[in-house]
Amino acid sequence: MRVALTVNGERREAEVAADTPLLWVLRDHLGLTGTKYGCGISECGACTVHLDGEAVRACSVPAGQADGRAVTTIEGLGDGQGGRHPLQEAWIAENVPQCGFCQPGQIMSAAALLARTPAPDDAAIDAAMGGNLCRCGTYQRIRRAIHRAAAQVQESEA
Amino acid sequence: MSEERSDGAIRISRRGFLKAGALAGGGLLIGLRLPVGGGAAAAEAGEQRTGADDAAFAPNAWIRITADDQVTVIVDRSEMGQGVMTALPMLVAEELEADWGRIATEFAPADPAYANPILGRQATGGSTAVRGAWRPLREAGAAAREMLVAAAAGRWGVEAAACEAREQAVHHAESGRSATYGELAAAAAEQPVPEAVLLKERRDFRLIGTPQDRLDAPAKADGTARFGLDVQLEGLLTAQVARCPVLGGQVRSFDARQAQRVPGVRQIAEIDSGVAVIAEGFWPAQKGREALAVEWDYGEHAELSSAGIAERFREAAEGGEAATAHSEGDAEAALGQAERRVEAEYEVPFLAHACMEPMNCTARIQDGLCEVWAPTQNQAATQRVAAEVSGLPEAQVRVYTTFLGGGFGRRSHTDFVAEAVACAKAAGAPVQVVWTREDTTRHDHYRPATYNRLSAAIGEDGGIRAWRHHIVGPSIMSQNGMIPADQRLDSSSVEGAAEIPYRVPHTRVAYTMANTPVPLWWWRSVGNSQNGFIREAFLDEVAAAAGEDPYELRRRLIPEGDRHHGVLERAASEAGWGQPLPAGRARGIAVVYSFGSYCAEVAEVSVTAGREVRVHRVDVAIDCGTAVNPEIVAEQMESGVAYGLSAALGEAITVERGRIEQGNFDDYTTLRIHQMPQVRVHIVDSGEDPGGIGEPGTPPIAPALANAVRAATGEPVRRLPLARAGLQPA
Structure with a gap:
């Protein structure tokens, strides 16, 4: 099938089998490698993207289901003018990434969390981020970075 | 070899240096041979590589300074999260007096000059990166700094001792003159390699011992960091390998007819570890693998529990x-x-390693060259294995190290390298072998x-x-x-x-x-x-x-x-x-x-x-x-x-x-x-x-x-x- 998506604000198309996961449409067909393959069964969260604003695991969304919808990946999370998202700034400030492989997915999950819960507590963070694995164990820095970004967003809006 | 002088200064013999030469753009390149694992054969191999490459970028070195005042540190250990891409350049920059805020890094190619002084081969493991680099990288930085100072002193007709290197420039206080490292690079390349360099006393460290942000954090926060899986090449195919589910088992026979009918599947090839399905992307490779019928010889361990x-x-x-x-x-x-x-x-x-990035490797064989892009902890073995499988001499194997999505020891093995090279050879095209998560767990070591x-x-x-x-x-x-x-x-x-x-x-x-x-x-x-x-x-x-x-x-x-x-x-x-x-x-x-x-x-x-x-x-x-x-x-x-x-x-x-x-x-x-x-x-x-x-x-x-x-x-x-x-x- 010909799948048509709005990816990071741009209309993109690809010719794929309808059951091709969105993850591989993004990576293999559209060349967007920021979204990572980790498990293929929605267990690790490395492939998290936003589909119409909701965090989803791209490894488990068939292209046919994504057709016609809006996708945001880590490459499109910033302000669109080269500026980073406050979470990306916070991730750098807290030196969160180690190997870094899971971090695009972590940040996309965190962005979805902040969009609906602007000032999450640790319990809310743990609940929202529970599906994102990190084998380097950067979890406590992830918590700190989310708090930092939340505070920064609130400050700038105040 | 280096030895410690009674005054604490480190003396380096002249033959400790492999190379000091001019860059095409006018710059300083300086290499220091590591005390272990070098030897004549290694030096010779290094020379050959130098000859094969653009001479201006001879790889036996950690430091490159160009006329535009860019200091680049070559990082010869694999970055798998443990921070070598930041910590190793700190050692160089400390003695070099480089401007830390402007430092650039590159991962080293496979080359004997980069042998790990503790492990004796180019590899990252055993928590050796900083321990092994502690002396050699500071010596490399200090020697480069002395040559820059000598170049400035020569230009100004003053004593080198009256000049000071600071913030990526040499200063002569008495006359108020200054020159940046970029301005001095070409002249510094003409300077003799110092016979001995003085390393700083601990109390004089400006960078070592201070908390510094990771240099790799921005790329890892915005998705631009390139891991092994992110390698993109013209005409790149993706392979999945069906391996025997029983430990030690082998392929007896296979029927590829159904698999070959899957759209996007290019080729089915038997390789040492199993049957490779080579396709235009991950998903066709996966579907092809599911359609593949393999009869396994389970071997001797089918009852193991x-x-x-x-x-x-x-x-x-x-x-x-x-x-x-x-x-x-x-x-x-x-x-x-x-x-x-x-x-x-x-x-x-x-226990399994369970690295977040599943095992993978990319290889291309063309024009008598085997190129390997690998998230590897072991460049030396990667080069050797790629040579064995491709049939080319090691000198015709290039290893490009990507970021590693976790290592924990797993990526010092080379099973995934052998598969990628075998697939590239079979396909006559560049191939990336991707292990599924299940492959990564079930075929770990x-x-x-x-x-x-x-x-x-x-x-x-x-x-x-x-x-x-x-x-x-x-x-x-x-x-x-x-x-x-x-x-x-x-x-x-x-x-x-x-x-x-x-x-x-x-x-x-x-x-x-x-x-x-x-x-x-x-x-x-x-x-x-x-x-x-x-x-x-x-x-x-x-x-x-x-x-x-x-x-x-x-x-x-x-x-x-x-x-x-x-x-x-x-x-x-x-x-x-x-x-x-x-x-x-x-x-x-x-x-x-x-x-x-x-x-x-x-x-x-x-x-x-x-x-x-x-x-x-x-x-x-x-x-x-x-x-x-x-x-x-x-x-x-x-x-x-x-x-x-x-x-x-x-x-x-x-x-x-x-x-x-x-x-x-x-x-x-x-x-x-x-x-x-x-x-x-x-x-x-x-x-x-x-x-x-x-x-x-x-x-x-x-x-x-x-x-x-x-x-x-x-x-x-x-x-x-x-x-x-x-x-x-x-």
Whole structure:
């Protein structure tokens, strides 16, 4: 099938089998490698993207289901003018990434969390981020970075 | 070679330098031969590579300075999260007086000049990166700085001693003249290599010892960091490999007709490890693999099971003759005479590495060149294996190291490299081999499982009079041909057990090699990961039997002046050892030396009535000598704790009918965010040369956890993960 998506604000198309996961449409067909393959069964969260604003695991969304919808990946999370998202700034400030492989997915999950819960507590963070694995164990820095970004967003809006 | 002068300055012989020459753009290139692993053959190979490449970019070097004033440090270790891309350039920049805020980095190609001085080959492992680079990279920076200063002095007609290098420029105070490194680069390349360089005194460090942000953080936060899976090449195909599910099995025959009908499948090829489905992308490769019909020859191990392996270990403990790893006094006699004896059996499972980035490698063979893009910890072996499989000489193999999405030892193996090169050869096109998560789990090379018997005699003074530890398990080094076939002792199997830091007059640590078909390999902290747990948990059992406080007993049994003391005391005081805790909470302590560093950890846990265990807080005290970048040391301690805790809470690889039972993160369960304790890192600065940091944080956490659980419940934890001791992670 010909799948048509709005990816990071741009209309993109690809010719794929309808059951091709969105993850591989993004990576293999559209060349967007920021979204990572980790498990293929929605267990690790490395492939998290936003589909119409909701965090989803791209490894488990068939292209046919994504057709016609809006996708945001880590490459499109910033302000669109080269500026980073406050979470990306916070991730750098807290030196969160180690190997870094899971971090695009972590940040996309965190962005979805902040969009609906602007000032999450640790319990809310743990609940929202529970599906994102990190084998380097950067979890406590992830918590700190989310708090930092939340505070920064609130400050700038105040 | 270098030697230390009596005044503390480091003298480098001239032949220690491989190369100092001009760059095409007018710049300074300086290389310093590492003291180990070089030799004439290596130098020759380096020269050949230099000739083959653009001479201006000869790779036998760590430093490149161009006329535009860009200082680039070549990072010759693999960045897998442990921070080498930041820490190694810090060593160079410190002595070079480069502007840290403008430093650039590149990963080194495969080349003998980059042999790891500790490992003897170009590889990253054993927490050796900073330890090995500590002298050579500072020397390289200092030598470059002296040549820049000499160039400036020559230009201005002043004494070099009257000039000072600072912030990437040379200054002459008297005349007020300054020149940037970029301006001086071409002239510096003409300067003779200094015979000796003075390295800074510790008190003069401006960069080393300061917390610096990671240089790789921005690219890893915005998705631009390129891992092995992210390699993109013109015409790149993707391969998946169907491998025999039974350990040691092989392909008998296969029917590719259905697979070939899957749109996007280009080719089906039998390679050494199985049947490769080569396709236009991951999904067609996956569908092709599902459609592939392979008949396997299961071989000899189709009945292998974890229960059978455990039984084999017990039999070996009874009957087998044990190799002595360490012996002092007469432990048998002392135990025989003892009035108070403690005995226990401990078991640990096989473990997978479970790197977040599944195994993968990309290869292209064209125009007599084999190019390999690999998330590898082992450039030397990658080059060798790619040469073997491609049939090309090593000089015609290029290795490009990407970022590694986790390593933990797994990526020093080369099975994924061999597959990529074999596929590229079969396809006549560039191929990326991608392992699924299930492939990555089921075809790992695992941390050995072991079975242990321990006995201790409590002396009349409350100390330990005798200690006996018998380890039974398979050998990594034997299985992988690293020791002679008739050698019965594997040093990696007994590390952490053989060297007991405690004063015990009669000790015997023995090892019975009981090999199994389960593939084995290095796993973060290697033998220390099992033995640290067993030794330190059993010590707590002995302390309990003797009615001693586990912290006080450790302190009393470690000789004065030993570096274990500093970390034990710091961890205990920071954790509030001995202070009251809320109801239901308990603390456990453990200390393990590994890879040149001393690490003590105190875990604070609670155990519910339903036997659910939660770790609330961990205090880590680390003496890694000089902490080059304290921020990264802290990160690595947090990471080491998380990795060891993850294993202790819920990881185990088991075998049934010759097959690894676990496949994905649903049945190989690793630490999630709600299980992450607050980890507080305390650096004990002993002022010594750097020790390792990638691994030493891992060994103490399992025993600290077990000891805290024992303190809470009164029951020792002798089997991991927790479920095997009748407990569950919260």
